[in-house]
Amino acid sequence: MQIQSSFSLKNFNTFGIDQTAEAFVSVETETALKEVLSLKEYPCKFILGGGSNLLLTRSIEGLTIHVNTKGIRVITETEETVTIEAMAGENWHEFVQWSIEQGYGGMENLSLIPGNVGTASIQNIGAYGVELKDIFVSCSAIAMHDLHEKDFNLKEATFGYRSSIFKTSVKGKYVITRLRVCLTKSNHKLNTAYGAIKEALEDLEETPKNIAAAVVSIRQSKLPDPKEIGNSGSFFKNPVVSLSHYKELQKQHSTIPSYPINKEQVKIPAGWLIDSLGFKGYRKGDAGVHKKQALVLVNYGSATGKEILALAQTIQHRVKEDFDISLEAEVNII
Numbered sequence: 001m002q003i004q005s006s007f008s009l010k011n012f013n014t015f016g017i018d019q020t021a022e023a024f025v026s027v028e029t030e031t032a033l034k035e036v037l038s039l040k041e042y043p044c045k046f047i048l049g050g051g052s053n054l055l056l057t058r059s060i061e062g063l064t065i066h067v068n069t070k071g072i073r074v075i076t077e078t079e080e081t082v083t084i085e086a087m088a089g090e091n092w093h094e095f096v097q098w099s100i101e102q103g104y105g106g107m108e109n110l111s112l113i114p115g116n117v118g119t120a121s122i123q124n125i126g127a128y129g130v131e132l133k134d135i136f137v138s139c140s141a142i143a144m145h146d147l148h149e150k151d152f153n154l155k156e157a158t159f160g161y162r163s164s165i166f167k168t169s170v171k172g173k174y175v176i177t178r179l180r181v182c183l184t185k186s187n188h189k190l191n192t193a194y195g196a197i198k199e200a201l202e203d204l205e206e207t208p209k210n211i212a213a214a215v216v217s218i219r220q221s222k223l224p225d226p227k228e229i230g231n232s233g234s235f236f237k238n239p240v241v242s243l244s245h246y247k248e249l250q251k252q253h254s255t256i257p258s259y260p261i262n263k264e265q266v267k268i269p270a271g272w273l274i275d276s277l278g279f280k281g282y283r284k285g286d287a288g289v290h291k292k293q294a295l296v297l298v299n300y301g302s303a304t305g306k307e308i309l310a311l312a313q314t315i316q317h318r319v320k321e322d323f324d325i326s327l328e329a330e331v332n333i334i
Contacts, residue, residue: 005024021060033175107135109215136157139180241266269295284307
């Protein structure tokens with residue numbers, strides 16, 4: 001374990017933003033994590049996972065701690081279900097692929113979501129009709145102030161749309177170290193409600209493996225690979241509006257899509273709003289909007305975090321002006 005000074009974070013965030021950590025350390029065990037959390041000479045500590053849901057607009061003061069713990073194991077199992085524990089530093093997609101290879105179901109719709117296991121609980125990641133909360137059992141965390149360990153169950157995690165207790169009341173107070181999920185071994189509850197999945201499956205049997213392959217194919221066709229073009233996936237949350245507001249918008253925009261939340265609210269795809277304003281494929285310098293998916297902001301090479309943030313704010317302003325909808329960023333802006 002070595003602490004490095006003036007460390008470039010360019011390769012530790014999927015936007016590829018070249019910002020600097022005042023001090024940086026990567027930890028591979030929970031013991032090492034506790035050691036660096038207890039260092040008094042660094043009162044300011046920043047926890048870094050896969051860097052996939054992050055926009056860096058400045059350098060990071062104090063100690064940046066990269067959680068790189070690895071390991072996947074079976075905790076309990078019955079004839080029909082299995083509970084799996086994964087360490088925070090495991091790559092999320094690789095964890096999903098591992099589960100598919102074992103014949104387990106439940107995670108297939110969450111294939112190819114960037115990032116690590118540790119941050120999945122913070123974000124309540126989701127895709128194609130499935131969210132982490134649907135398979136979540138509990139997660140373990142270490143308190144940053146006194147290093148006590150605590151488990152959070154499903155109720156305590158208070159999951160919402162791309163939200164959890166770790167983004168609200170205990171934000172910045174805990175470091176998630178382990179995640180436990182319950183998956184199926186048989187009688188899988190498959191979710192193929194999204195038309196794109198049904199289309200990708202064609203005549204294939206609906207199995208976790210085939211659904212995972214379909215999701216990967218869909219995401220690869222629409223979303224840029226961060227290794228080729230810097231990005232953080234979906235930059236904005238899909239806004240939820242009242243049914244009355246939606247009906248008013250329909251009068252001016254007859255093709256505006258929506259997904260019902262309840263009898264009084266609907267969710268509108270943020271990508272449609274942005275695309276309808278002509279931003280898809282827009283570029284200013286090296287900051288841009290992806291040509292295939294308007295919900296994804298990209299770094300074409302040397303864009304700064306502030307330049308990408310400025311583009312995001314321009315989009316937010318236009319959406320508010322034209323639709324009276326406030327777009328909320330899904331990524332964490334530092």
